Amino acid sequence: MFSYKAIYVIVIREFKRFFRQRGRLLVTISRPLLWLFIVGAGFGSMVNMPANIGYKQFLLPGIIGMTILFSSVFSSISVVWDREFGFLREMLVAPISRATIVMGKLLSGTALSLVQGTVLLLFSPLLGVKLTITNFLLMLLLMSFLSIAITAMGLFIASYLTSLEGFNVIMNFIVLPMFFLSGALYPMNALPKTLHYFSLINPLSYGVDAFKHVLFRNGSDVIGAEFPLLLDIGVLFIFSAVMIGLATYSFERKG
Amino acid sequence: MSVIQVTNLVKKYNGLTAVNGISFEVKKGESFGFLGPNGAGKTTTINILCTLLSQTSGSAEVNGYDCLKQPPQVRSSIGLVFQDITLDNDLTAYENLKFHCYLYNMDKRKAEERIEYILNVVGLYDRKDDLVRKFSGGMKRRLEIARGLLHNPKVLFLDEPTLGLDPQTRTTVWEFINNWRKKEGITVFLTTHYMDEAEVCDRIAIIDHGRIIACGTPEELKKIIRGDTVYLKTADDSSAISELKETFGIKAAKLHDSISFNVESGDKFIPKIFEGLKTAIVSVNLKKPTLDDVFIHLTGREIREENNHKAGELLKMRRRKG
Numbered sequence: 056m057f058s059y060k061a062i063y064v065i066v067i068r069e070f071k072r073f074f075r076q077r078g079r080l081l082v083t084i085s086r087p088l089l090w091l092f093i094v095g096a097g098f099g100s101m102v103n104m105p106a107n108i109g110y111k112q113f114l115l116p117g118i119i120g121m122t123i124l125f126s127s128v129f130s131s132i133s134v135v136w137d138r139e140f141g142f143l144r145e146m147l148v149a150p151i152s153r154a155t156i157v158m159g160k161l162l163s164g165t166a167l168s169l170v171q172g173t174v175l176l177l178f179s180p181l182l183g184v185k186l187t188i189t190n191f192l193l194m195l196l197l198m199s200f201l202s203i204a205i206t207a208m209g210l211f212i213a214s215y216l217t218s219l220e221g222f223n224v225i226m227n228f229i230v231l232p233m234f235f236l237s238g239a240l241y242p243m244n245a246l247p248k249t250l251h252y253f254s255l256i257n258p259l260s261y262g263v264d265a266f267k268h269v270l271f272r273n274g275s276d277v278i279g280a281e282f283p284l285l286l287d288i289g290v291l292f293i294f295s296a297v298m299i300g301l302a303t304y305s306f307e308r309k310g
Numbered sequence: 311m312s313v314i315q316v317t318n319l320v321k322k323y324n325g326l327t328a329v330n331g332i333s334f335e336v337k338k339g340e341s342f343g344f345l346g347p348n349g350a351g352k353t354t355t356i357n358i359l360c361t362l363l364s365q366t367s368g369s370a371e372v373n374g375y376d377c378l379k380q381p382p383q384v385r386s387s388i389g390l391v392f393q394d395i396t397l398d399n400d401l402t403a404y405e406n407l408k409f410h411c412y413l414y415n416m417d418k419r420k421a422e423e424r425i426e427y428i429l430n431v432v433g434l435y436d437r438k439d440d441l442v443r444k445f446s447g448g449m450k451r452r453l454e455i456a457r458g459l460l461h462n463p464k465v466l467f468l469d470e471p472t473l474g475l476d477p478q479t480r481t482t483v484w485e486f487i488n489n490w491r492k493k494e495g496i497t498v499f500l501t502t503h504y505m506d507e508a509e510v511c512d513r514i515a516i517i518d519h520g521r522i523i524a525c526g527t528p529e530e531l532k533k534i535i536r537g538d539t540v541y542l543k544t545a546d547d548s549s550a551i552s553e554l555k556e557t558f559g560i561k562a563a564k565l566h567d568s569i570s571f572n573v574e575s576g577d578k579f580i581p582k583i584f585e586g587l588k589t590a591i592v593s594v595n596l597k598k599p600t601l602d603d604v605f606i607h608l609t610g611r612e613i614r615e616e617n618n619h620k621a622g623e624l625l626k627m628r629r630r631k632g
Contacts, residue, residue, distance in 0.1 A: 064412035072400045075441075141396035145457075150362050150385040153430035 056108065056162045057158075059149045066166065067161025068222030071165055083126065087118045091182070094240075095258055102241065108271065108278050111182050116266035117239025119175050119194075120259055124204050124237075128230050131209025135216045144179050153306040157210060162297065164206035165199060172198040193269045200291045201262030207298035208258070214305040233259045243281055258294045261287040311466055313338045314359065315496045319368035321354050321520075330520035331368065336465075336497060336513075341488075344599065344617065345512035347486040348612075351520040353393065354503035356469050359499070360390055371494040373464045374492040384413065389458030389466045393473055395450050399443040402436055403453055404441060407460060414461040432456045432486060448479035455487065459494075465492075468500040484510070489534040505601045516605060523608050524631055538576035538602045541595035542583070543568045557586045563610050568595075570606060 074080065090107040091114055099110030137143040146156050176194055179186045180243070212225060236250060237259035243251060254260045263285035314336035321329040329351040336342040344352045357363040361381040370377040370581055373387035374624040397406050402424065411421035429435040432452040442450065451471065458466055468487070484507065491498050500511070508514050508528070515525040524531055542562075544550040549568050554560045554571065562571035573579045576596040584591065599602070606612055 058413075058415060060412050060415055068398065068401065068405075068409060072398075075400050088537050140399070141392065144362070144392060145396045145410070146413065148362060148385055148388075149410075150382045150415070151413055152382075174480050248386050281372050299353070 058151045060153050061149070062153050062159040062162060065111060065146075065156065067223075068161040069133065069160075069163035069167065072133075079129075083122075083171055084174070086125070089176075090114065090118050090121065091178070097241070099287055101218045109183070112271075114186055114240070114280060115182055115272070116263050116270055117237065119172050119198065119266055120201065120237060120239050120263040121196060121198050121234050122171050122175055122206055123262070124230060124234060124259055126168040126171050127164050127202050127205035128225070130167050131160060131206050132216070132219075132225070134160060134210065134213040134223065135219055136218065136292055147280050150303050154303050157303045157306050160210055161203065161206050161302075164209065165202040168193070168202035168206065169199050179270065186270075192271050194266065197262070197265045197269065198290075200288065200295070204255055204291045204298065205296040206260070207295050207302055211305060212301040214302060214309060223246050233257050235258070237263050237283070238281065240261050241255070242279065259281045259295075262288040265291070311338050312336060313340075314354070315369075315371040316341075316355075316359075316368050316500060318616055319358065319370055320366045321351075321358060321363065322366045326433075327520055329358070329365075330523045331409050332337050332515075332517070332520070334366075334515050334522060334525055336499060338497055339491075339495050340466075340512045341491060341498040341500070341510070343508040344499070344517055345503065345508040345605070346501075346517035349502060350517045352468055352503075352517060354520075355517075356467055356499075356501060358385075360388055360467055360485065361385055375618070385484040386461070387464045389461065389463035391451075391454050391458045391466070391468045391471050393470045395440045395454065395456060396448075397457075400441065402439050402441055403429070406453065407457055410457050416461060428456045428460060431490070433442075434582040441455040448475055449480070449481065451483055452476060452486065455483070459490065459496075463493075463496065465497045465499055468498065470501055470503070472502075472504070480507075495584045508601055516533055516601075516608065518605075518609050524604065527603060531601060531604045535572050535599040535600075535603050535607050536573050537574040539570055539572050539599060540576050540580065540583075541565075541568050541570045541597065543592040543593065543594075544587075550587060550591075553584075553587055553589060558582075563606055565606070565612055571601075572599075572603075572607065 056101070091111060095111040095114045102110050129220070134143065137146070173195065175299070176191065216225070232253070236246070236254040236257050239259070240256060243254045243260060246254060261282065264280050264282050265284060268277055268284045268287070270281065271278040312335040316335070317333050319329055319332050320327070332355065344355065346352055354363065358365050359372055361377050361384050364378055366623070373382045375383040375387065377384050379452055398409070401409065407425045407429070408421065411425065414463055416424070426435070429438050432455065434449060434453055434456070437445070437449070442453065449558065455471070471487070472483055475483065487498065500507070502508055511528070513525070513527055513626060514531060515522045516531070517523070524534060542550060547564055551562045551569055554562050560571045560573070562569045580596065583594070602612070
């Protein structure tokens, strides 16, 4: 049975947990600021940037992408947490379908990422990036696309993890490489050829690229973006659809 | 009317047979105990009945619904308390219950009334806004049982509900379950390896190696053993066993640190042992039949063999340290 009530309560639970876990809240707020103001300041003096843009500004879309990446992965890994601490069973024996659970986790992960991305976005005037209402709304839309894509991917991975020990492996071999190869810290075409291929299959690249389209648009000119905006959106859509399908399928099969 | 109906149920995991063709039924309003050692197939059976696992063959029905074909109906009819705690530590007691009501699609007003009522019954109303993290093991257990009963299930499944609780808390938990059962007339299905818990069930199935080896009321099961059980501690158990066989034609079972056998009237037989046995006797104990003895009689083993063994090892370690 597909239940909207159940989806609602799963989302509420994740939000309550998020705001109750002080440490997580603190890390979530401070991590992107550390990157922007410390890494940004350090690397800024070394990196040659395209005209009219400072390194701190260049970092902003990438750091928004990173925040969404970490937050979405962490949210979806909470399934493993729930499994380890038994709470997942409470949901699995309830008269709701597995798809309901996946949808609840997907929505809560997406919403939490979106909240964090938005908070960060509000810092953009401080970095000298102009934020109009249209841009803000466009960013909300694109950020939710990216959040859905990454959360769905995380859920698919989480369905295979039976213990939290796997989390570090995922962080090291999937999440961090995704971040480094996404064009968040340096333009993708500056990468050696082999690595460049990896950034082409990385969903985060398309999310960050889409953000650049909105934040760095200067008349008809876009600074820093490497793909067409429609391609970015298309890839995120297809990736999300595939991952939601896989995650639901694998939860139906294995619980 | 039977509320649980299991026929020739088989569950195999990668070549290992956890449940090996069991059949039983549980009547409405009954308390039915599944008694057996760890790994006997108790939890596997419960998991099939609550639709968390699908069987290899055979059929299982709960409240008239097929566990394999109608999981949502089965799930709405049952309440569950698992072996390990399945509460969310970061939510309050009240929030945990509320979450449950939403999952079971309860009407909001009804849910609130029911939560308040049930929290009072389990004596946790004063603590309803505390995080579950702060609760003791016994409180968590009571809260879980309360949660299992929130949506008015027809059957309450309890998988080792008092595992790891101290004796006093075990008693309160049981009092609560039994009072509730009488009041609401629901069926209780429980698994346990505590004999005293099985003793208070209306009917018991003894399960070992995935098979039901006996099923009936505690009284019926105790009748399997004719007479009394005599426990002997001797200087040499194996020679005592063979002597008993030769002299009296009695088949004795070897236990952890003693041997046991059944005779018609134990009090009259004991003097004979002292006369007839050459092996030195350290101590003698006479017992009227219990479910423990039934289990030993049927399997030749003690039900908590592993636990005794572990306790023995602990003792040894302590001795070494001391």
